[in-house]
Structures are given as structure tokens and as C-alpha cells.
Amino acid sequence: MNEWALYGFTLGAAAAALGLLFIRDVFHAALALLACLLCMAAIFILVAAEFLAVTQILIYAGGIIVVVIFGIMLTTRLAGKPESAPSRNRWLALASGGGLFFLLARIVVQTNYIQPAPAENSGYIRQLGVLLFTQYSYAFELAGLLLLVSLVAASFRAISKIRPHA
Amino acid sequence: MPDSFQWLLLLGAFLFSTGLAIVVCRRNLILMLMGLELMLNGANMNWVAFGRLYPDALQGEIFALFVIVVAVCEAAVGIALIVQVYQHYQVSVPDQVADLNEN
Numbered sequence: 001m002n003e004w005a006l007y008g009f010t011l012g013a014a015a016a017a018l019g020l021l022f023i024r025d026v027f028h029a030a031l032a033l034l035a036c037l038l039c040m041a042a043i044f045i046l047v048a049a050e051f052l053a054v055t056q057i058l059i060y061a062g063g064i065i066v067v068v069i070f071g072i073m074l075t076t077r078l079a080g081k082p083e084s085a086p087s088r089n090r091w092l093a094l095a096s097g098g099g100l101f102f103l104l105a106r107i108v109v110q111t112n113y114i115q116p117a118p119a120e121n122s123g124y125i126r127q128l129g130v131l132l133f134t135q136y137s138y139a140f141e142l143a144g145l146l147l148l149v150s151l152v153a154a155s156f157r158a159i160s161k162i163r164p165h166a
Numbered sequence: 167m168p169d170s171f172q173w174l175l176l177l178g179a180f181l182f183s184t185g186l187a188i189v190v191c192r193r194n195l196i197l198m199l200m201g202l203e204l205m206l207n208g209a210n211m212n213w214v215a216f217g218r219l220y221p222d223a224l225q226g227e228i229f230a231l232f233v234i235v236v237a238v239c240e241a242a243v244g245i246a247l248i249v250q251v252y253q254h255y256q257v258s259v260p261d262q263v264a265d266l267n268e269n
Contacts, residue, residue, distance in 0.1 A: 006170050010177045017184040017204055026194055033200050036181075040207060043174070047218045052227050059234055064203060064241045071196050071245040075252040088261075089191050097187030104179035108172055113219070128224050136228055143235045150239035154246040161253075 006046050013039035026072050034065050051125050174215035181208030195248045195258045199241065206237045 016036035023029045037060040044053035132140050181204050188201030210230045217226030252258050 003170055007173065010173055013177060014180050014184075017181055020197075020200060020204065021184055021188050021192075026196055029197055029200060033203065036204070037207065040211065043177075043211075044214060047174070047214060048221070049214050049217065049227055049230075052214065052230055055231060055234055059238055060203075060207075063238060067241055067245050068196060068200065071199075071248055074249050075196065075258040088193055093187040093191035096190055097183040100186060101179055101183035104183070105176055108175040108179060113171065124224075128227065131224055131228060132231075139232065143232055146239055147235055150243050154242040157243070158246040158249050 002046060006043060009039045009042045009046065012036075013043065026076075027069070030065060030068050030072060033068070034061055037061050037065070048124070051128055171215060171219065174211060174218070178208045178211035178215065181205070181211060183208075193259050193261060195251070195260055196245075198260075199244045199248070202244075203237060203241065206233055206240075209233060 013036050016032045016039060019032035020029050020036065023032055037056060041053045041056040041061070044050070044056060185201040185203075185205035185208060188204065189198050192198055192201065210233050213226040213230040213233070217224065217230075220226075248258060251263060255263050257263065
């Protein structure tokens with residue numbers, strides 16, 4: 001049962017990613033990205049990474065998608081037709097993407113993994129919190145600083161007016 | 167049929183390759199940014215899959231958390247720059263921003 005749910009959500013995420021590649025309308029592509037991110041959150045729950053799943057939903061589905069949709073709104077002429085983008089370099093994209101996937105899939109399938117007996121892990125979120133505030137506290141604070149600086153810079157950049165193109 | 171661990175790794179590889187193809191072939195700046203997000207998610211999927219092999223070690227998931235934080239920074243700064251480019255040039259197609267190209 002669990003395995004089949006995992007396969008289903010994996011196929012869903014892959015299909016949504018393909019949709020992002022082929023859908024012409026930018027807003028519909030954003031919705032496909034949202035579906036892909038939610039499928040990945042479901043996969044995280046199925047592999048017992050609940051904290052990461054909640055983070056994925058809150059930050060990606062709640063934060064990044066909203067920012068992206070605001071970006072679409074601000075860069076689309078409201079009176080005109082919906083923003084759509086034709087593709088270019090189709091064969092280059094097919095060659096690079098398909099070739100990379102072929103190589104990676106060959107490596108994944110051919111490698112022998114040493115799989116230890118999976119141990120039941122209780123108190124997972126407690127362990128994660130302790131690790132974040134002891135061993136990784138420096139990186140944690142640094143990530144917070146990076147987030148603060150980049151958000152302030154982004155809002156400053158977005159509101160400052162520059163001379164329109166002559 | 168590959169087992170579920172290899173299945174997760176294949177999904178990560180697929181998301182990364184699809185993101186690369188999107189960045190190469192789509193002509194809208196916001197779509198290219200979404201392709202970048204897809205590539206970061208493919209990398210994250212690898213961290214989670216290898217973290218599942220060793221459930222006692224949480225390093226993989228912690229690294230995935232940091233990847234998500236950096237993805238937020240990247241998306242915020244990227245969207246701000248795209249909005250500025252749009253206000254300046256009135257386009258969101260990078261090929262049409264060709265000022266440096268002409269002189």
C-alpha cells in the first residue's frame with residue numbers, strides 16, 4: 001500500500017514537471033509547479049521526513065509560489081493577452097535534458113547500494129531540533145542572516161525606481 | 167523493477183533534467199526561475215533518499231532544509247530583478263534585452 005502510494009506520487013511529480021516543460025501559459029505552469037511541489041511533500045511524508053514535508057508545503061507552496069504568481073502579475077500586461085512564451089532551442093534542450101537523465105538513470109540503476117537494516121527512528125523531530133541548535137547552530141544562524149539580507153535587498157530592489165528605457 | 171530507494175533517486179534525476187531542459191528552452195524569465203526551483207528540488211530529493219538509507223543520521227534532511235532556505239532567497243532576489251527588468255524594458259523575454267549586444 002505504502003509502496004504503491006510512493007510510486008503514484010512519484011509519477012505525479014514527474015508528470016507535473018513535464019507539464020511545466022510543455023504548458024505555454026505561464027500561470028498554468030506555476031500551478032503545475034505547485035502540483036509537483038505538493039507531490040514531493042507527500043513523498044517526504046511517505047519516507048518519514050515529516051518536518052521537511054511541512055517545510056516544503058509552508059515555504060515552497062506557501063511562499064515561493066505566491067512570490068512567483070506576484071511576479072507573473074507584475075510582468076503581464078493586464079489588458080493584453082495572457083503571458084505565453086514560445087520555446088527556442090528545442091533540440092538542444094532535448095539533448096541536454098534527455099542525455100543528463102539517461103546518464104544519471106544509468107548510474108542509479110547500475111550502482112550497488114549498501115543498504116543497512118532500516119532502524120526505527122523515534123523522536124525524529126526532537127533529534128532534528130537538537131542538531132539544528134547544537135551542531136549546526138552556526139550554519140542555522142548564517143542561513144537566517146542570508147534570508148534577512150536577501151529579503152531586504154529584494155524588497156528594496158523591487159520598490160526603487162530606475163529611469164525607464166529611452 | 168527498481169526498489170523504492172532507486173525510484174526516489176530516479177525521480178530526483180528526472181526533476182533535475184527537466185529543470186535543465188526548461189532553463190535551456192523556455193523563453194520567459196519567470197519560467198526559467200521555476201526551472202531552477204525544479205532543479206533544486208531534484209537535488210533535495212537525493213538528500214532525502216540517501217537520508218532514508220540511514221535513518222539515524224539526519225544530516226541529509228538538515229542539508230535539504232538549508233537548500234530550501236537558499237531557494238527562498240534565490241526566488242525573492244530573482245523575482246525582484248525580473249520585475250526591475252520588466253519595468254525598464256517592458257519585456258520578460260531575455261532575448262529581447264539586448265542593449266549590451268548592440269554596441
